[in-house]
Amino acid sequence: MSGRRWLFADQLGPHFLDDPGQPALLVESRAAFARRPVHRRRAHLVLSALRHRAAELGDQALFIQTGTYEQARAEAGGDLTVCAPTTWAARRLVARLPGVTVLPARGFGTGEEEFAAWAGRRGKRRLLLEDFYRDARTRLDVLMDGAEPAGGRWNFDGDNREPPPSGGLTLPAPPAFEEDEIDRQVRRDLDAWQRSGDVRLTGEDGPREFPVTRAEALTALRAFVRDRLPGFGPQQDAMLAGDPVLAHSLLSPALNHGLLDPVECAHAAEDAYRAGHAPLASVEGFVRQLIGWRDYVWNLYWHFGDEYRDRNALRARHPVPRWFAELEAESVTARCLSDALAQVRAHGYAHHIIRLMVLGNYALQRGWDPREVTEWFHANFVDGYDWVMVPNVIGMSQHADGGLMATKPYVGGGAYINRMSDYCADCAYRPTVRLGEQACPFTAGYWAFLDRHSARFAGNARMARPVRNLERLADRGQVVAQEKERGSDPP
Numbered sequence: 188m189s190g191r192r193w194l195f196a197d198q199l200g201p202h203f204l205d206d207p208g209q210p211a212l213l214v215e216s217r218a219a220f221a222r223r224p225v226h227r228r229r230a231h232l233v234l235s236a237l238r239h240r241a242a243e244l245g246d247q248a249l250f251i252q253t254g255t256y257e258q259a260r261a262e263a264g265g266d267l268t269v270c271a272p273t274t275w276a277a278r279r280l281v282a283r284l285p286g287v288t289v290l291p292a293r294g295f296g297t298g299e300e301e302f303a304a305w306a307g308r309r310g311k312r313r314l315l316l317e318d319f320y321r322d323a324r325t326r327l328d329v330l331m332d333g334a335e336p337a338g339g340r341w342n343f344d345g346d347n348r349e350p351p352p353s354g355g356l357t358l359p360a361p362p363a364f365e366e367d368e369i370d371r372q373v374r375r376d377l378d379a380w381q382r383s384g385d386v387r388l389t390g391e392d393g394p395r396e397f398p399v400t401r402a403e404a405l406t407a408l409r410a411f412v413r414d415r416l417p418g419f420g421p422q423q424d425a426m427l428a429g430d431p432v433l434a435h436s437l438l439s440p441a442l443n444h445g446l447l448d449p450v451e452c453a454h455a456a457e458d459a460y461r462a463g464h465a466p467l468a469s470v471e472g473f474v475r476q477l478i479g480w481r482d483y484v485w486n487l488y489w490h491f492g493d494e495y496r497d498r499n500a501l502r503a504r505h506p507v508p509r510w511f512a513e514l515e516a517e518s519v520t521a522r523c524l525s526d527a528l529a530q531v532r533a534h535g536y537a538h539h540i541i542r543l544m545v546l547g548n549y550a551l552q553r554g555w556d557p558r559e560v561t562e563w564f565h566a567n568f569v570d571g572y573d574w575v576m577v578p579n580v581i582g583m584s585q586h587a588d589g590g591l592m593a594t595k596p597y598v599g600g601g602a603y604i605n606r607m608s609d610y611c612a613d614c615a616y617r618p619t620v621r622l623g624e625q626a627c628p629f630t631a632g633y634w635a636f637l638d639r640h641s642a643r644f645a646g647n648a649r650m651a652r653p654v655r656n657l658e659r660l661a662d663r664g665q666v667v668a669q670e671k672e673r674g675s676d677p678p
């Protein structure tokens with residue numbers, strides 16, 4: 188039998204043990220929560236998942252609730268093995284602790300060695316997601332008919348950008364999870380830690396909405412494949428006030444706690460396609476998110492190095508304002524942004540387009556410090572882990588890496604939000620107006636952003652046209668002055 192396996196809170200599925208009876212070590216470190224503010228729902232989920240796993244393993248696990256990981260390691264004694272942890276800091280920690288053997292990471296479709304081999308074959312060419320994804324599909328044999336992609340196409344993105352249907356989607360609610368005594372104790376502990384000042388919690392409490400055990404995670408996966416996967420594709424970029432979920436899977440917290448393996452989820456989706464239960468465009472869109480985007484981001488986190496988090500190519504130096512940091516949705520008039528902040532406050536969740544084109548877009552337009560923005564996303568989302576947020580925010584959302592990850596910044600005006608959502612009809616602002624009382628802060632912010640960075644983007648093939656449009660704006664100076672005056676006030 189293998190030695191004792193140290194399981195971090197994002198390594199809780201059965202695939203992190205070599206055999207079902209392997210002795211385990213689980214550590215609940217209060218110090219890990221004291222470093223930065225954290226959304227109450229995220230803290231609840233982490234603690235509940237860890238404690239549920241400890242209860243499941245019973246005598247097989249040594250469960251140490253203590254101040255720091257160093258104290259826990261000393262208390263555990265003996266030799267330990269650990270699957271490579273998911274952050275730079277945790278890898279440094281396990282490397283310096285005595286008697287800990289570090290194994291390759293698990294929980295991803297493409298490991299670091301496979302990614303390095305793929306990147307090596309690319310030579311000096313860009314590490315494009317599309318190329319990585321096709322390589323992964325082939326290597327993992329997902330949605331393949333022999334050497335060809337199922338249905339003869341790799342990419343259904345073009346079919347998957349529809350606006351929300353009028354009247355919304357009529358889908359069954361995602362499964363609810365019953366809380367137990369472990370959840371109730373977590374709630375009591377968080378209350379006590381908050382009162383004592385040991386942790387600083389953001390957001391609102393409420394019934395637990397995401398899985399904390401393998402059994403719950405499998406229930407969530409089956410419910411998604413049955414109820415939402417068939418409609419996942421076409422409206423995956425749509426936003427609807429009053430429906431934060433649409434056809435999204437809500438599986439990222441379970442995946443990021445290691446309760447589900449991405450390849451098993453991809454196979455479950457493929458089985459639904461092969462059985463005629465879900466259309467290929469939806470299944471391909473979901474598979475792309477898992478063994479494409481998720482694994483790509485995971486590997487870029489390591490590939491770019493620990494200093495990547497400090498990139499600030501656009502020299503964005505403004506601090507994240509208090510109303511945003513504190514999720515004060517009521518102080519915001521802009522309906523899309525107010526709704527997004529309220530969703531995050533209530534659920535610790537918003538789907539990827541709300542993150543990218545509302546929350547991240549607003550921060551990018553205003554020149555907020557990308558490292559602070561990264562920490563805000565990390566703290567306030569139930570699926571927030573360092574490896575997820577650093578590339579997604581620094582590279583994808585804030586363009587702080589100067590284009591290593593995305594060839595153009597994800598900045599957009601009110602026209603995009605109006606096309607992809609139902610927010611604008613009831614907003615005090617008008618998406619087409621850039622100046623005056625009714626000026627949409629996203630539209631005005633878009634032009635002000637371009638004005639600030641026109642020299643940088645004039646030579647970018649994908650941005651040259653917007654920059655030329657900017658030069659034709661008769662009221663360019665007034666729009667820029669208006670945005671300067673708005674400053675860090677809530678829009």
Ligand code: SF4
Nearest residue numbers: 521523601611614627
């Ligand atoms: Fe958002 Fe502008 Fe639309 Fe209002 S008008 S909801 S601020 S995009």
